[in-house]
Amino acid sequence: xxxxxxxxxxxxxxxxxxxxxxxxxxxxxxxxxxxxxxxxxxxxxxxxxxxxxxxxxxxxxxxxxxxxxxxxxxxxxxxxxxxxxxxxxxxxxxxxxxxxxxxxxxxxxxxxxxxxxxxxxxxxxxxxxxxxxxxxxxxxxxxxxxxxxxxxxxxxxxxxxxxxxxxxxxxxxxxxxxxxxxxxxxxxxxxxxxxxxxxxxxxxxxxxxxxxxxxxxxxxxxxxxxxxxxxxxxxxxxxxxxxxxxxxxxxxxxxxxxxxxxxxxxxxxxxxxxxxxxxxxxxxxxxxxxxxxxxxxxxxxxxxxxxxxxxxxxxxxxxxxxxxxxxxxxxxxxxxxxxxxxxxxxxxxxxxxxxxxxxxxxxxxxxxxxxxxxxxxxxxxxxxxxxxxxxxxxxxxxxxxxxxxxxxxxxxxxxxxxxxxxxxxxxxxxxxxxxxxxxxxxxxxxxxxxxxxxxxxxxxxxxxxxxxxxxxxxxxxxxxxxxxxx
Amino acid sequence: xxxxxxxxxxxxxxxxxxxxxxxxxxxxxxxxxxxxxxxxxxxxxxxxxxxxxxxxxxxxxxxxxxxxxxxxxxxxxxxxxxxxxxxxxxxxxxxxxxxxxxxxxxxxxxxxxxxxxxxxxxxxxxxxxxxxxxxxxxxxxxxxxxxxxxxxxxxxxxxxxxxxxxxxxxxxxxxxxxxxxxxxxxxxxxxxxxxxxxxxxxxxxxxxxxxxxxxxxxxxxxxxxxxxxxxxxxxxxxxxxxxxxxxxxxxxxxxxxxxxxxxxxxxxxxxxxxxxxxxxxxxxxxxxxxxxxx
Numbered sequence: 220x221x222x223x224x225x226x227x228x229x230x231x232x233x234x235x236x237x238x239x240x241x242x243x244x245x246x247x248x249x250x251x252x253x254x255x256x257x258x259x260x261x262x263x264x265x266x267x268x269x270x271x272x273x274x275x276x277x278x279x280x281x282x283x284x285x286x287x288x289x290x291x292x293x294x295x296x297x298x299x300x301x302x303x304x305x306x307x308x309x310x311x312x313x314x315x316x317x318x319x320x321x322x323x324x325x326x327x328x329x330x331x332x333x334x335x336x337x338x339x340x341x342x343x344x345x346x347x348x349x350x351x352x353x354x355x356x357x358x359x360x361x362x363x364x365x366x367x368x369x370x371x372x373x374x375x376x377x378x379x380x381x382x383x384x385x386x387x388x389x390x391x392x393x394x395x396x397x398x399x400x401x402x403x404x405x406x407x408x409x410x411x412x413x414x415x416x417x418x419x420x421x422x423x424x425x426x427x428x429x430x431x432x433x434x435x436x437x438x439x440x441x442x443x444x445x446x447x448x449x450x451x452x453x454x455x456x457x458x459x460x461x462x463x464x465x466x467x468x469x470x471x472x473x474x475x476x477x478x479x480x481x482x483x484x485x486x487x488x489x490x491x492x493x494x495x496x497x498x499x500x501x502x503x504x505x506x507x508x509x510x511x512x513x514x515x516x517x518x519x520x521x522x523x524x525x526x527x528x529x530x531x532x533x534x535x536x537x538x539x540x541x542x543x544x545x546x547x548x549x550x551x552x553x554x555x556x557x558x559x560x561x562x563x564x565x566x567x568x569x570x571x572x573x574x575x576x577x578x579x580x581x582x583x584x585x586x587x588x589x590x591x592x593x594x595x596x597x598x599x600x601x602x603x604x605x606x607x608x609x610x611x612x613x614x615x616x617x618x619x620x621x622x623x624x625x626x627x628x629x630x631x632x633x634x635x636x637x638x639x640x641x642x643x644x645x646x647x648x649x650x651x652x653x654x655x656x657x658x659x660x661x662x663x664x665x666x667x668x669x670x671x672x673x674x675x676x677x678x679x680x681x682x683x684x685x686x687x688x689x690x691x692x693x694x695x696x697x698x699x700x701x702x703x704x705x
Numbered sequence: 706x707x708x709x710x711x712x713x714x715x716x717x718x719x720x721x722x723x724x725x726x727x728x729x730x731x732x733x734x735x736x737x738x739x740x741x742x743x744x745x746x747x748x749x750x751x752x753x754x755x756x757x758x759x760x761x762x763x764x765x766x767x768x769x770x771x772x773x774x775x776x777x778x779x780x781x782x783x784x785x786x787x788x789x790x791x792x793x794x795x796x797x798x799x800x801x802x803x804x805x806x807x808x809x810x811x812x813x814x815x816x817x818x819x820x821x822x823x824x825x826x827x828x829x830x831x832x833x834x835x836x837x838x839x840x841x842x843x844x845x846x847x848x849x850x851x852x853x854x855x856x857x858x859x860x861x862x863x864x865x866x867x868x869x870x871x872x873x874x875x876x877x878x879x880x881x882x883x884x885x886x887x888x889x890x891x892x893x894x895x896x897x898x899x900x901x902x903x904x905x906x907x908x909x910x911x912x913x914x915x916x917x918x919x920x921x922x923x924x925x926x927x928x929x930x931x932x933x934x935x936x937x938x939x940x941x942x943x944x945x946x947x948x949x950x951x952x953x954x955x956x957x958x959x960x961x962x963x964x965x966x967x968x969x970x971x972x973x974x975x976x977x978x979x980x981x982x983x984x985x986x987x988x989x990x991x992x993x994x995x996x997x998x999x
Contacts, residue, residue, distance in 0.1 A: 329966045336750055336968070358968075362750035448840045514860035517949065519838050677950070684949050686862055 280597040281317020288594050290320040290601055293335060294349035294584075295327030300542050301613035309601065309609060318597045320347075327351050339364040339589050346592040347601050350400065350585045353390045354669050359587070360399035366588040369398045371599050382607075383621055386580040386659035400585035403606055405619045407581030408464045409471050410538050410651060415555040415644055417442055417451070417533040426559050427647055429574030432500040435534075435562035439509035442533035454510030455532035456501065457523050458683065462676050464536045468561035469497025471576050472568050475660040478675065484666035484704055489675070489697035496564050498682060498689045505683065513683040528552055536561070539583070541617030545637050557644035558651040572658065575650075580659035582621055619652060627652040667703040674699045736981075743974035750968050763975035773976065775951035776959040783870055783955065784934040791874045792926055795881030800915055802882070803889045804907075815886055818879035826876075826939035833872050834859065834944055862952045865945050869953055872940055877933070881926050888922040889915070921998070928991045935983060956980050 281287040296302060306322045313319070323345075325331040332355060338344040339359065348365070350356055359365045372379055379388050379401060387402050418425050423438045430438070439453025456465045470477050473493055480486045488494070504510035511521055511532065524543060527535035528550040543549070544556050560575050572578060586605060588598040601609075607622055614620055615633045630652060635645055665671075678696040681687045687695070743763060747756035767773045798818070802811045821829055836843040837858040847855045858868040896918070900910050916923075938957040941947060947954040947962065956976060964973035 333965050333968075340752055358750055362748070363752065364750065514857040514949075515839070517860035517945075518857040520834060680948075681950060684860065684862065686950065 278316045280313075280594065280600065285317075287314065287317040287319045288597055290318060290346040290594060290597055291323055291344065292320050292347040292349070292601065293323045293325055293338070293345050295325055295331065295351055296349075296542075296613070296616075296618070298322055298324055300546075300616040301610070301618065304612035305605070305609055308612070309604060312604070313600065316600070318594075318600060320601060336364065339591065342591045343593045344591075345589045346594055346598045347605075348587050348589060349403070350587065351583055352585075356391055356400045356585050356587065357393060360393045360397075364590055365399040366590045366592065366595055366598075367393075367397055367399055368401075368588060368599065368602070369396070371595075372398060375599075375603065377603065382623055383582075384580060384623070384656060384659065386656075386661050387582045387621060389661040389663070390580065390582070391585060392664065400587035401602070401606060402582035402584065402621055403586050403610060404584040404613075405581055405621045405652070405656075406539050406583045407576060407579060407651070407654075408461070408536070408538050409468050409561045409576035409579050409581065411559050411561050412527065412535050412538065412541070412544070412556050413559050414527070414530065414533045415557050417530070417554070421533075425557055425647075426562075427557070427650060429560050429569055430562045431565050431569065432496065432562050433565070436500065436504055436507070436509065439504050439534060440507060443509045451530065452509060452511050452526070452532045453534060454504050455521070455523065455526045455535040456504075456510060457516075457535060457537040458513045458680075459516040460522060460537055461539075462679060463672065465501055466672075466675060466679065467579070468536070468576075469494060469501075471561070471579055472563055472573050474578055475662060477662065477665065478668070478671055478700070479665055482663055486704060487671060487697050487700040489693045489700065493564060494693055495689055498679065498693070500562070500564075502682065502689065513680065524550060530554060544617065544643060545634070546616075547640060547642070553640070553642065555642050555644055557647040559647065571655075575654045577654050577656070577658040578660045580656070580662075584618065667700070670703055671700040674703075739974045739977055742971055743978045745971045747971040747974075748968050749964070749970050756971065759971070763972050764979075766972070767975060767979070772951050772954060772959060776954040776956050776976075777979075779866060779952070779954055780935055780937070780956045782866065783873065783937055784931055786870050787873045787877070787934050788927060788930040790870075791877050791930065792881055792923060794874070795878055795926075796885055796916070796919065796923070798878070799882045799885035799889060800911060803886060811886075815879070815883055818882050820879065821876045822880040827943055829876060830872070830940055830943035837868055859945055860949060862949050865949060865953045869940055869945060872944070873934070873937060876940075877930065881930075884922055884926060885919060888919055892918050924994065928987065931987055932984060935980065935987075 292306070294302060298306075302322045302324070306320050310319050325335055335345070335348065335350070336359070339348070350359070356365070360367075379398060383402060388398070391398070391400055391402060393399050413425060415425060418438075421441045421444075423441050426434065426438070435454075442451070442453035444451050458465065470493075473488060473491065476482065476488060478487050478489070480488045501510075505512040511526065515521060523535055523537045523540045526532040527537075528543060530552060538558070541558075563569060563573050568574065586602050588595055588602060592598050607624060608620075610618070610620055611625075611629075611633075614625075614630045615637045617634070619630055627649075631645055631649055634643060634648060638645070675696050678687070678692040678699075682689050682692040742756070744758055744760050745756035746759045746762070802814055806814060833843075835841050838844065839857055844855050844858070856864045858864050892915075896914050897910060900914055905913070936957050937955050938961065941953055941955050941958045942961070945953040947958050957980065960973045960976045960980065963969045963976065
């Protein structure tokens with residue numbers, strides 16, 4: 220009996236130990252489509268048979284045994300917004316070169332980016348990454364997570380300044396002129412979206428060619444109607460989703476310097492009258508009851524989707540959400556949307572230089588190759604293919620390709636084709652796509668930019684929530700920021 | 706005989722091995738690593754091992770970090786309010802249920818009150834966010850009680866922390882009521898009968914018999930309540946994200962943002978060490994009192 224007990228005890232012990240060790244075994248697979256375990260989802264590679272190294276193609280990036288390699292491409296956009304189609308196209312086109320790709324979607328929030336950083340550190344888990352914003356790119360580049368592709372581009376004869384624009388590239392240079400990521404889309408977040416039906420019903424002219432702060436406030440007031448939960452607001456600033464956009468509209472007329480008085484980053488310009496005027500315009504729109512306040516956004520969990528797309532706001536920032544406009548299945552609506560530039564302080568700024576916000580390059584979706592990728596050459600093939608036309612299917616979902624070789628008429632026609640219900644003002648889209656991009660300013664790498672932007676956001680939040688006055692908030696932002704620059 | 710004992714010991718150690726392995730791998734190891742990282746300037750994105758020893762720089766920086774000070778103050782406030790208020794309410798409710806409710810109703814009430822404790826924090830937080838919204842039921846209730854223009858609870862510098870405390874108290878109430886009810890059931894009824902004979906009224910019996918008799922339970926709930934209050938994170942992360950400003954930042958939330966948003970693992974580990982110290986002191990007090998009682 221005792222013997223049996225011992226045997227049972229040893230079996231139980233063995234099972235526990237096995238459990239402990241299997242629990243410690245690293246997961247050899249990528250994040251799967253099981254959303255409960257990971258916030259990344261996968262679009263698989265093709266299952267067709269590759270041609271092998273002996274095929275007609277003289278380029279072979281696959282394995283020596285004739286099987287293709289599979290690139291893991293990570294991006295923050297849902298696969299159904301064009302990525303599934305683009306990846307399928309790539310897999311067809313590159314099968315005889317031994318490259319297949321699978322798309323893994325991550326959520327572009329702090330948790331999702333942490334997941335990306337963790338995977339970037341491990342070998343081969345990410346080959347190609349599409350990231351968002353300059354700060355994560357610069358951070359990942361300086362910490363050695365991304366591959367320096369300057370030489371690869373040069374060897375291939377790809378002139379990024381010519382193909383994508385010098386101003387577009389300037390925000391993403393590392394250590395002077397080194398390239399770790401290329402912007403792929405044009406997304407000028409100084410532009411707004413307006414509900415054409417509400418404008419027409421209120422008899423307010425649509426500001427296709429720009430407007431002043433006073434005109435914005437007047438329009439927002441006229442567009443506001445109703446009370447309580449049924450109130451329709453003139454404006455939605457989308458502070459919670461990205462406060463930098465509203466700050467960008469204000470700073471746009473400050474030109475190349477942005478938050479600084481000079482290009483040498485010796486002092487911030489938060490004592491400029493422009494900042495006072497801009498913040499006053501935003502605050503007036505909220506205090507007058509014509510725009511959702513930050514407190515409304517927080518307490519009601521308001522987003523672009525549950526305000527503008529539900530017809531509860533007539534004007535909204537957040538041009539990056541353009542893709543949601545045409546997704547009437549998820550966001551059913553019948554009103555027409557037009558794109559208009561954000562307002563400028565007064566008539567003196569209603570010039571070509573400022574009223575369309577052409578001085579801002581407005582780019583995003585940065586494509587990079589992971590430093591730890593086992594297939595950097597194949598990754599470069601994908602990068603170049605994607606950038607120079609492969610990302611075309613995404614255009615139908617509002618992600619406008621930046622590459623100069625991409626015909627903007629094709630984008631308009633693709634979107635027109637998608638827009639069967641006629642809910643997008645295509646003329647305004649045409650204006651947005653064809654503004655003079657050569658006027659975009661080259662922005663050097665300013666000192667302590669990320670920290671200063673964080674300070675400005677913090678003080679702006681205090682102003683919006685009535686914790687401090689505009690003047691006090693800006694004075695505090697200036698003294699705190701200048702201390703960093705000293 | 707000696708050989709038999711040795712064999713028994715070996716089996717005992719084998720049984721202990723999995724848990725020792727678990728503790729070493731998942732508690733002791735990370736704790737020691739965290740202690741080491743707290744004296745480095747490690748940024749997570751620089752990769753494991755790419756750090757410089759900065760000794761006490763992180764701890765010195767904490768002294769002048771207004772976000773850390775705000776987090777510490779908020780954590781202490783949450784603890785000082787939610788633990789006594791929650792326990793007082795729980796004790797009163799447990800006694801009321803025990804004294805005035807039929808057994809079946811009493812059980813149903815206890816189970817109903819216990820539900821928030823076993824519900825997912827994400828679910829309960831989301832429900833409370835809806836309740837706190839400008840036209841949500843909680844705000845409407847407050848409005849109907851005569852407060853014409855109630856605040857936007859979670860968006861208010863003044864009210865976000867009290868709103869959060871309210872939810873924390875609500876979530877923990879059922880558990881404390883359950884524990885108090887169990888203690889009340891095991892209390893000798895003779896003391897109450899004797900008090901009745903002496904002419905004691907209900908309040909006197911509550912204050913002079915029930916409260917002292919429940920002291921060990923209260924002590925246990927205080928210690929566990931203080932520890933869980935100091936570690937509060939879920940409700941903050943989902944309902945307020947520490948805002949507005951730093952008004953609802955807590956120590957654990959600050960550790961989380963420092964480490965996983967800004968990747969400053971060295972700095973975050975230094976805060977974690979401070980938190981560890983606080984919890985260690987609380988635990989030592991608990992041990993000491995337990996020993997004295999024994």
